Amino acid sequence: MAEASIAYHGVGKRYGKLWAMRSVACEFRKGEVVMLIGPNASGKTTLIKCLLGLVRPTEGHITVNGKAIGPDPHYRRDIGYMPQISQFPAALTIGQLLEMMADIRMLGKDELEDSLVEELGLRAQLDQRLSTLSGGTKQKVSAVLALRTRPSILVMDEPTAGLDPLSAKRVMQRASGVRDAGGTVLITSHLMEEVEAFADRVAYLEDGSLKFLLPVQEILASTGAKRLSEALPIMLEARLTNDAVQ
Amino acid sequence: MLKVFKYTLIDLARNRFVLGYALLLLLVAQGLFALEDDPTKALLSLVQVVMALVPLIALVFTVVYMYDTLEFTQLLAVQPIRRSSILGGQLLALALALLLAQLIGLGLPLALHSPSLAAAVLSLSGSALVLVFAVLGALIALKQREKARGVGVALAVWFLFVLVYDAVLMWGMFTLSDYPIEPFVVPLAGLNPIDLARIMVMLQVDLSAMMGYSGAIYKNFFGSAAGTGVAALILLLWVTIPVLFAFRVFQRKDL
Numbered sequence: 441m442a443e444a445s446i447a448y449h450g451v452g453k454r455y456g457k458l459w460a461m462r463s464v465a466c467e468f469r470k471g472e473v474v475m476l477i478g479p480n481a482s483g484k485t486t487l488i489k490c491l492l493g494l495v496r497p498t499e500g501h502i503t504v505n506g507k508a509i510g511p512d513p514h515y516r517r518d519i520g521y522m523p524q525i526s527q528f529p530a531a532l533t534i535g536q537l538l539e540m541m542a543d544i545r546m547l548g549k550d551e552l553e554d555s556l557v558e559e560l561g562l563r564a565q566l567d568q569r570l571s572t573l574s575g576g577t578k579q580k581v582s583a584v585l586a587l588r589t590r591p592s593i594l595v596m597d598e599p600t601a602g603l604d605p606l607s608a609k610r611v612m613q614r615a616s617g618v619r620d621a622g623g624t625v626l627i628t629s630h631l632m633e634e635v636e637a638f639a640d641r642v643a644y645l646e647d648g649s650l651k652f653l654l655p656v657q658e659i660l661a662s663t664g665a666k667r668l669s670e671a672l673p674i675m676l677e678a679r680l681t682n683d684a685v686q
Numbered sequence: 687m688l689k690v691f692k693y694t695l696i697d698l699a700r701n702r703f704v705l706g707y708a709l710l711l712l713l714v715a716q717g718l719f720a721l722e723d724d725p726t727k728a729l730l731s732l733v734q735v736v737m738a739l740v741p742l743i744a745l746v747f748t749v750v751y752m753y754d755t756l757e758f759t760q761l762l763a764v765q766p767i768r769r770s771s772i773l774g775g776q777l778l779a780l781a782l783a784l785l786l787a788q789l790i791g792l793g794l795p796l797a798l799h800s801p802s803l804a805a806a807v808l809s810l811s812g813s814a815l816v817l818v819f820a821v822l823g824a825l826i827a828l829k830q831r832e833k834a835r836g837v838g839v840a841l842a843v844w845f846l847f848v849l850v851y852d853a854v855l856m857w858g859m860f861t862l863s864d865y866p867i868e869p870f871v872v873p874l875a876g877l878n879p880i881d882l883a884r885i886m887v888m889l890q891v892d893l894s895a896m897m898g899y900s901g902a903i904y905k906n907f908f909g910s911a912a913g914t915g916v917a918a919l920i921l922l923l924w925v926t927i928p929v930l931f932a933f934r935v936f937q938r939k940d941l
Contacts, residue, residue, distance in 0.1 A: 455940075492764040494941040511937075517766040527757035531700035532693065540693040544765050585761070 442469040445593060445624040446491060450500035452648075453486050460486045461648040463500070470592075473616065473625040474653070475635040477672075478645035484628045485524075487645065488595055491626075492521055504593070517545065520591030520618075524598045524628075526582040530571035534562060534581055537570060541585055552588045559610050560584065575602045583611045592623040599627060600634060612638055632669035642668070644675070651676075690762065690775025698751075698783035707743050707784070711791025714739075719799040726891055729800050729808065733887050736792065736812045737880050738848050741819040745840040748780055748823025753833040760941045773936045777824055777929070784816045804890035811883035814921045818879045819844075821928040828935045851878045872907050876917070879924045886917055 444467035452462045461483040468474050476484045489495040491502055493509060493516065501508050504515045528537055542552060557563055560580040570578070579602045586594060594615055600608035616638060619625050629635055635642060636656065643653040652675070656668060665671035698704055714735055722728035752759075755776075762772045792812055796805040823840055830836040855874060859867065875881045885904050907913040 453940075489941070494760055494763055496938065496940065511768075513766045513768055515766075516764055519764065521761070521764045523757065523761065525757055527755070528761075529693065529697035529755065529758055531697045536693065536696065540689065541765065543689045543693075544762070544767055 442471045444468065445470045445505055446626075447503045448487075448490075448500065449503070451487075451490055451497045451502055452499040453483075453490060453495055454498040459498075459648050461490070461645075464650045465500075466643065466650055466653050468624050468626060470624055471619055471622050472640040473619045473627065473638050474641045474643055475639035476626060476628045476643045476645065477630070477635060478651075482645040483648040484645055485597060486648070487650075488597060488626065488628065492516070492519065492595060518592045520586035520589055520594045522579075522582050522586035522594075522596040522599050524601065526575075526578040528570040528578065528581070530569065532570055533567050534570065534573075535566035537581065538566075538584065538588070542588075545589060547589060551590075553590050554584075554588055556584050556587055556610070556614060560607050576604060576607070579603050580607055580611075583607075583614070587611075587614050587618070591618065592621075594618045594623060594625045596625070596627045598629060600629070600631065632667075632672070636668040642672075644672070687771040687774040687778070690767075690772055691778045692775075694776050694779035695782060698779055701751075701783070703747055703750075704783050704787050707747070708787035708791040711739075711788060712795065715792055715795035715799075719795055725800040725802075726804075729796075729802075729804060730891065732792075732796075733808060733884060736808060737815070737884050740788070740812050740815045741847060741880060742844050744784055744816045744819035745823040745826075745844050746837060747784065748820045749827045749836045749840045750833070751780060752776075752824055752827030753836060756941075763941050769937055770933055773824075773933060777821065777932070780824070781817055781820050784820060785813055788812055788816055802890075804887060807890045808887045811886050814925075815879060815883055818921065818924040818928075821925055821932060825928045825932045825935065828932055828939060847878055847880050852881065855881075872904065875904070876920045879921055882917055882920060886914070 446468040448464045448466050451464045453460045460481075464483075464487060476487065478484055486495060490497050491504075491509075493513065503509070504518070507515065509515050532540070538557075542549075557566075560583065562577070562580055562584065565573075565577065570581070573581070579599075583599065583603075586596065596615060599611055599615070603611060612634065615625050615627065619640070627638070639656050641653055641655050642659060644651045654662075659668065659671050659675060660666065663671040663674040665674060715732055718728045718731050718735070719725065722731065759772060759776070763769060789809075793809050796809055822843060826839050826843065827836050830839055855871075859871070875885055885908055889905055889909055908917050
């Protein structure tokens with residue numbers, strides 16, 4: 441079994457009296473794609489935000505490559521992040537934004553993987569202001585920002601929402617490429633075809649709890665279903681957890 | 687921090703609101719100097735406009751900008767840089783953009799039509815108000831989750847400093863007119879940065895005589911070098927204390 445790159449140790453987050461996530465304990469390994477699924481407000485985004493340092497856990501802690509994350513931001517050098525909503529400074533151009541982010545990470549051109557700019561058809565638009573871009577093009581820019589730094593941990597929140605099918609395919613292929621290079625990829629998605637096509641393991645969250653984190657094959661085998669879209673409802677109705685399946 | 691500052695400033699340099707602010711100030715200042723034959727009278731009218739308009743624009747613009755760039759701030763916050771660098775860069779860029787707009791909109795007409803010490807003090811006081819209210823705006827945006835609520839709080843703060851505070855002070859002065867309250871007027875004025883800035887300009891055009899005994903106290907206190915130093919220190923505190931709070935809030939904020 442591959443080494444864990446990310447580990448959640450009893451992590452929970454409370455907003456006021458409401459627990460958005462409670463006692464999550466799991467590991468995400470090197471060389472795998474984990475798809476996070478679950479209904480709205482199930483805690484997927486909170487789980488991701490805790491890892492990214494956007495949200496401070498109320499309980500527990502997270503380790504990245506064996507080190508507990510805290511206020512020191514350096515661990516984020518290894519992380520690429522594609523948010524669900526892409527909003528950028530309106531008056532900057534795509535080129536300026538790419539330059540800014542590389543500047544912040546102190547990365548030279550030779551350290552960046554910019555072929556995705558070409559692949560997603562952004563080369564001709566580099567001088568275009570971000571305020572003039574469509575939602576889909578902003579998503580492409582966001583994907584480039586997440587992937588061009590060659591991250592060993594890639595976090596994507598609904599990455600294909602708003603993307604055209606070809607761009608969605610290319611972005612997901614790149615995400616798989618991160619996995620193939622030994623990286624860890626966490627993706628939230630509502631699309632079962634996408635989950636089935638790319639996931640090595642599936643994490644299901646509900647009411648802020650991690651109900652199960654299982655390989656796709658195990659989910660299919662335990663339910664007898666041929667497709668994940670059929671297997672998941674069976675799992676949920678039977679209230680199956682990791683232990684029950686194993 | 688300098689990288690965030692640099693690109694935020696590039697973004698703000700093309701911001702229509704900032705350009706509009708410079709143009710608005712320029713039109714108002716030029717208009718007042720064109721309408722009045724006496725530059726001192728025009729300057730006094732300009733003082734009233736600046737003391738009301740500058741805090742309002744600085745507050746509301748900062749609040750709106752902070753909310754509008756929240757998603758981008760999140761993206762910055764997942765980069766390997768400290769949160770203090772993000773907020774520091776953004777605040778510096780916001781303050782500089784507003785100050786530059788003010789330099790063009792207010793500084794140029796003042797230098798052209800009324801090159802005096804009073805004009806310089808008005809320009810400096812206006813700049814101090816930009817800093818104070820931009821920082822207060824940032825603090826409001828960081829404390830309030832919803833944009834509409836944030837703008838509402840910003841408007842309430844502006845209303846408090848521009849109108850309510852003076853009204854309460856006046857009411858207190860009238861009600862307690864039988865008591866020797868004038869010595870308390872100076873520290874009370876110091877609590878309101880707008881009043882403090884206004885007094886500093888008024889003293890330069892020697893209108894303190896029109897402000898009665900209180901005016902004499904202001905002149906005695908703020909007219910001296912030490913008094914000016916105290917006024918500058920108070921305005922500095924109005925900037926630094928909210929800045930420290932803003933950094934503290936941003937450091938702990940869930941984005």
